Amino acid sequence: MKKKLQCVLLIDDDEPTNFINKIIVQRSDCTDRIQITESAEDALNYLQQRDKFSYNGGFPLPELIFLDINMPKLNGWDFLQEYREWNRPGQYEPVIVMLTTSMNPEDEKRAKENAEVTGYESKPLSKNKLDELLERHFSSYF
Amino acid sequence: MKMPLQAKHLQEIIHRSNEEYYKKMVEEITDYAIFLLDPAGIIRTWNKGAERIKGYTSEEIIGQHFRIFYTPADRKKGLPEKLLQQAVTFGKTNMEGWRVRKDGTTFWANIVITALHDNTGNNIGFTKITKDLTDRKLMEDVRQLAQKNKELEQLVYITSHDLQEPLSSITGFANILEQYYKGQLDEDGRKYLHYLTQSCAHMSNLIKALLDYSLIGRERKLERVDCNQLVSEVTGNLYHAIHENSAKIIVGELPKLDANFIELELLFQNLIGNAIKFRKKDISPEITIKASKRNDVWEFSIHDNGIGIDEKFQEKIFNIFQRLHNKSEFEGTGIGLAHCKKIVSLYGGNIWVESTPGEGSTFHFTLPCD
Numbered sequence: 001m002k003k004k005l006q007c008v009l010l011i012d013d014d015e016p017t018n019f020i021n022k023i024i025v026q027r028s029d030c031t032d033r034i035q036i037t038e039s040a041e042d043a044l045n046y047l048q049q050r051d052k053f054s055y056n057g058g059f060p061l062p063e064l065i066f067l068d069i070n071m072p073k074l075n076g077w078d079f080l081q082e083y084r085e086w087n088r089p090g091q092y093e094p095v096i097v098m099l100t101t102s103m104n105p106e107d108e109k110r111a112k113e114n115a116e117v118t119g120y121e122s123k124p125l126s127k128n129k130l131d132e133l134l135e136r137h138f139s140s141y142f
Numbered sequence: 143m144k145m146p147l148q149a150k151h152l153q154e155i156i157h158r159s160n161e162e163y164y165k166k167m168v169e170e171i172t173d174y175a176i177f178l179l180d181p182a183g184i185i186r187t188w189n190k191g192a193e194r195i196k197g198y199t200s201e202e203i204i205g206q207h208f209r210i211f212y213t214p215a216d217r218k219k220g221l222p223e224k225l226l227q228q229a230v231t232f233g234k235t236n237m238e239g240w241r242v243r244k245d246g247t248t249f250w251a252n253i254v255i256t257a258l259h260d261n262t263g264n265n266i267g268f269t270k271i272t273k274d275l276t277d278r279k280l281m282e283d284v285r286q287l288a289q290k291n292k293e294l295e296q297l298v299y300i301t302s303h304d305l306q307e308p309l310s311s312i313t314g315f316a317n318i319l320e321q322y323y324k325g326q327l328d329e330d331g332r333k334y335l336h337y338l339t340q341s342c343a344h345m346s347n348l349i350k351a352l353l354d355y356s357l358i359g360r361e362r363k364l365e366r367v368d369c370n371q372l373v374s375e376v377t378g379n380l381y382h383a384i385h386e387n388s389a390k391i392i393v394g395e396l397p398k399l400d401a402n403f404i405e406l407e408l409l410f411q412n413l414i415g416n417a418i419k420f421r422k423k424d425i426s427p428e429i430t431i432k433a434s435k436r437n438d439v440w441e442f443s444i445h446d447n448g449i450g451i452d453e454k455f456q457e458k459i460f461n462i463f464q465r466l467h468n469k470s471e472f473e474g475t476g477i478g479l480a481h482c483k484k485i486v487s488l489y490g491g492n493i494w495v496e497s498t499p500g501e502g503s504t505f506h507f508t509l510p511c512d
Contacts, residue, residue, distance in 0.1 A: 014307065020314035027322060101306035123306075124314025127321050
């Protein structure tokens with residue numbers, strides 16, 4: 001890649017899953033910054049740079065977000081709801097990929113109906129899946 | 143006011159004698175068995191309801207002990223005697239349970255035994271009233287079974303779903319090793335990794351199959367399904383398997399049914415797919431699909447010239463995850479025919495196989511006509 005992503009955000013309550021996703025993203029060398037959040041609340045805080053993420057200077061907003069569906073408290077759908085209601089900085093349209101073990105056809109249908117959701121992939125994330133995503137959504141970076 | 147003739151007649155009976163009135167009333171009741179027992183439990187009277195429910199005429203039964211209506215297990219426990227004892231102590235007793243008819247069949251009885259007393263308070267016997275609630279009991283049992291079934295399906299859905307999560311992590315790490323560390327492993331290490339990856343894929347397929355199984359019949363929309371068109375779609379789906387093995391598929395005239403298209407598609411696809419998969423090595427598969435009307439059902443048959451199934455496995459093959467071959471011989475999870483059975487059951491139909499090992503198999507199933 002000629003240009004790297006500023007940041008990739010991983011949202012999953014499961015530690016091994018985040019670890020796998022981090023390795024896959026790291027190895028692809030598509031970014032220098034991988035942010036892991038273990039809940040939808042933390043992810044929203046990160047995006048809105050609140051609470052423990054409210055440092056001076058701020059963070060780069062992620063261009064790519066991997067989102068789990070089944071999480072305690074706020075799940076993936078709840079995250080999308082709050083994300084939709086958030087008054088986002090102009091032009092900010094990240095690629096949001098739902099990453100889930102759920103093979104429930106209902107979930108896939110629901111993901112497609114969500115305008116904010118760019119993709120739906122089954123776990124585990126793999127090199128091939130990530131390469132395909134990058135080529136499809138970030139072709140100008142190559 | 144003029145009284146109807148029948149009412150007048152009843153009035154007359156009541157006036158003539160109270161005794162006759164009560165006798166008539168009890169005797170003619172057919173919905174309940176009502177009879178008298180003496181203090182020892184010997185049957186002294188009998189009515190039409192008793193004859194209908196228990197099957198004995200009054201000549202056959204009067205003078206016998208009422209324990210004759212109880213199952214051997216209840217008799218052994220001394221239940222009839224206990225009930226009389228309770229009636230004496232508390233004035234009356236009631237219960238529900240299985241009782242035996244004259245012909246040996248059982249029925250679900252609701253009974254009340256009331257102690258009778260003379261003017262000085264001595265026990266002079268009992269009235270026993272029995273109602274046959276078998277229909278209600280069976281309906282209740284069916285309802286409970288349906289409920290249990292639903293709970294089990296929910297459990298299968300939840301467990302299979304939750305099992306995917308840790309499995310996907312294991313698969314993820316196996317993939318990472320495969321992708322980035324394979325070069326650092328020796329030949330043994332690569333072999334272990336290969337088996338690890340293979341087992342992950344197999345387990346994932348099993349869980350997926352289980353999940354699919356639990357989802358069959360969840361949301362069902364029935365529509366008019368033309369089975370001719372359905373089978374041609376299925377053979378389209380199986381295009382590669384059919385052409386690779388030069389399979390010949392002969393389809394007779396098939397009916398139109400009110401059914402769920404996806405369910406029937408899965409049913410036919412499993413059966414036709416199996417007919418190709420379990421082919422003999424030396425000859426091309428030839429599969430004949432037919433349907434004929436039997437009484438009020440359509441009976442379908444799918445006949446092949448494959449390896450056949452030993453008689454002792456012909457029922458077992460419809461069980462979930464039941465396989466007859468090693469994975470190296472024939473691929474698969476062993477859930478296909480369980481899917482078929484579940485689908486056919488949803489329509490109240492049956493599925494079975496006739497087969498001679500080495501000659502071929504014919505799978506039959508029934509679906510309701512309109």
